[in-house]
Each structure stands twice: as structure tokens, then as C-alpha cells.
Amino acid sequence: MTPRYFAVVPAAGVGKRMAADRPKQYLPLLGRALIEHTLERLCAFSPIDKVVVALAPEDPYQAGVKALNHPRVMRCAGGAERCHSVSRALEALTGVAAEHDWVLVHDLARPCVRAEDLQRLLDQLQGHPVGGLLGVPVRDTMKRTAANGQVVATVERSQLWHAYTPQMFRYGLLRDALSATLARGELVTDEAAAIEAAGLQPLMVEGAADNIKVTRPEDLALAEFYIARQAAGES
Template sequence: MSERCWVVVPAAGVGRRMASAVPKQYLPLNGRPVIEHTLNVFLEHPRIDGVCVALSEDDGWWETIGCRNHPRLLRAPGGAERCHSVLHGLERLASQAEDRDWVLVHDAARPCLRREDLDLLLDELQDDSVGGLLGVPVHDTVKRVVAGNQVEATVPREGLWRAYTPQMFRFTLLKKALSDALIEGALVTDDASAMELAGFRPRMVEGHADNIKITRPEDLPLAAFYLRIISGVGE
């Protein structure tokens, strides 16, 4: 790839659904905090030029992270919502990144990203003019419910995918798309949504379903299991 690759990791959330006094990205996972697993996937990859993590101003846990002083790791202020944190990360990288460089945005609480999936995303999108994201097709039956959790309809699953991260886009295109979305009052929950609002059609790249996001307490032991499988421990 002739263009450089940067990573933004929004990590200012508190993870209320985890019901924990510690933000979910700092919970212990196989001997290290969740976010350390996440960051090391990128910091150890030869095709990644730099990683910017967006942190809350009152973050009291960052200083416990072993890779916090890595020479390719930058810090940006977090925002009220995920989209604000991502934009702050992009602004922090703006002095180093070129217009057509790639930026990959990845959830701090998604520590099970496989190296092979990251390689696949980089390879599949390297010549794309816009970019895309990792995901998996929906295999379950999907229901739409109304008040009272009563089923209103079964939603056809053909063409439906679960959107994962990283989501990888041209630097300036994503920065403008996020800025425009916020100006319009759209608090997009992922970066592909901002690109869609800007009129682009991101590509889906199929990865592994074990690239889970830790959201609820039961996700933590599942992530620990997946990490052991991915690393070959216990096979």
C-alpha cells in the first residue's frame, strides 16, 4: 500500500451496561486490560503507522496500561459521544496524515480482532476509493418488535450484515463526513453511517464472528475464551 495507515480508537466511554465501577475497556482480560489487547493488535502490525486513542479527561486508568508510552501511540481528548471522540482523534492525526491515507477506527472494547482479518481488510480495500468495514452476514432469524416486546414481523435477512470494526476509510473523506454529520445533528453510532450520509457506499469485508464487542458482563469470559483460541492456547 502506497498510502499510510492510521488507527483511531475511541475509548472515552464508561460502559454502563457492564454494571462495573471500572470502564469496560480497563477490565482485566487474560492478564491484561481489555484495551491493551486491542491496541497491541495495531501497534504490533508493520503496516500501521500510528495509533491515536481518544480518552476522557478524567480517565484514571490509562496510566496502568503497559503500552501507553509506545512511540507510535498518540492521545486525543474524548468526546461526549463515540463520533465526537473519533473526530477528535482524526484532528489529532491531521498534522501527519495525508488526504488519501487510510484511517481505521476500532472499538476499544473489541479485543479479539484477528491479525488475519486485519490483513484481509487492508488487502481488500487498498485500491478502493472510499473504504469499508469488517462484518459478518446475519444468519439468525430477525424479528421486529413493538411496545411490550411483541413481534410485529420477521425481517428478511438476505443482504443483512452485522457491522464490526475496524472500519477503514480515506482520511479526509471520513473527517469531512463525520464533521458534516455532527453539523446536521446526526450522532452516528459508527463511521460507515457517516460515510453513508455523505452519499458513499462502503464495502463489507467478511471477517470472523469472534471479533466481539464487550458490552455486557457475559461478554468478558467469552472474549477470554476467544483470545485463547485465537492465540492457540488450549487447542
């Protein structure tokens, strides 16, 4: 049976590093909420059947987000941490997704993700036994420091990558791997870490470097720049 594709977007966080008056997913980006851009890109990618968005309970801002009313969007209650929200979104797909279907977990704060990168992920992982994630190779010199900030080593960067999203794994595999890490009290920061903890090796798929994560206030201006360049057809 041909597998289907589902997207999961954890969106229950508050984005403390933005120091804003609302969660960062609702901050304005080119005249609309940041989350609108992210959801529109996922919903516009035709292989994705449904997009499950995990929102904070009693989120007062979601009513103003038109993209949350898209017919392919499902909502569920998120949790305290990203991994809890992803786990709850996977639970919401019970009876909807089959064990062998694919799930793409994407950061809501990555509004610049390209359709070409989504397609590359699907193409390269189609026959992979585990799954994988988008990323870009590390280009800067990497240093390891002690707790006091003193440099203790220069780290070889030739096989180091920045982990991006989406991260794409089989529904049943990801659900079980994430459930096992949570049962052990481990709070993984991405889905690949849960898969790795299960003794498996995800594949890293190189994507575009402009798939940035909006984390700090200055990142909003950078996201606007990249979205404008993409709209103009610039690489």
C-alpha cells in the same frame, strides 16, 4: 504516493452496561486491562503507522496501561459520544495524515481482532473508491417488533450483516463526512453511517465471528475463550 495507515480507537466511554466499578476498557482480561489487548494487536500490525487513542479528560486509569506508552501510540482527549471521540482523534492527525491516507477506526472493546482480518480489510479496500468495514452475515432469523414488544414482521436476512470494526476510510473523506453529520446534530453510531449520509456506499468485508465486542459482563469470559483459542492456533 503510497498511502499510509493510521488507527483510531475511541476510548472515552464508561461502558454503563458492564455495571462495573470502572470503564470497561480497564477491566481485567487474562490478567491485563482489556484495552491492553486491543492496542497490542493494532500496534503489532506493521502496516499501521500510528494508533490514536481518544481518552476521557482526566482519566485516572490510563497511567497503568503500558500499551498507551508504545512509541506508535498517540493520545488525545475524547468527547461525550463515540463520534465526538473519533472526530477529535482525526483532528489530532492534522498535519500527520495526508488526505488520501487510510484510517482504521476500531472499537476498544474488540480485543480479539485478528491480524488476518486486518490484512483482508487492507487487501480488499486497496483500490476501493470509498472504503468499508469488517462484518459477519446475519445467521439468525430476524424479527421486527412494535414498541410493546409484539412481533410485527420477519425480516429477510439474506443481505443483512452485523457491522464490526475496524472501519476503514480515507482520512480526508472520513473527517469531512463525520464533521458534516456532527454539524447537522446527528450522532452516528459508526463511521460507515457518516459515509453513507454523504451519499457513498462502503464495502462490507467478511471477517471472523470471534471479533466480538465486550458489552456485557458475560462477554469477558467469551473474549478470554477466543483469545486462548487464537493463541493455541485454533480457528
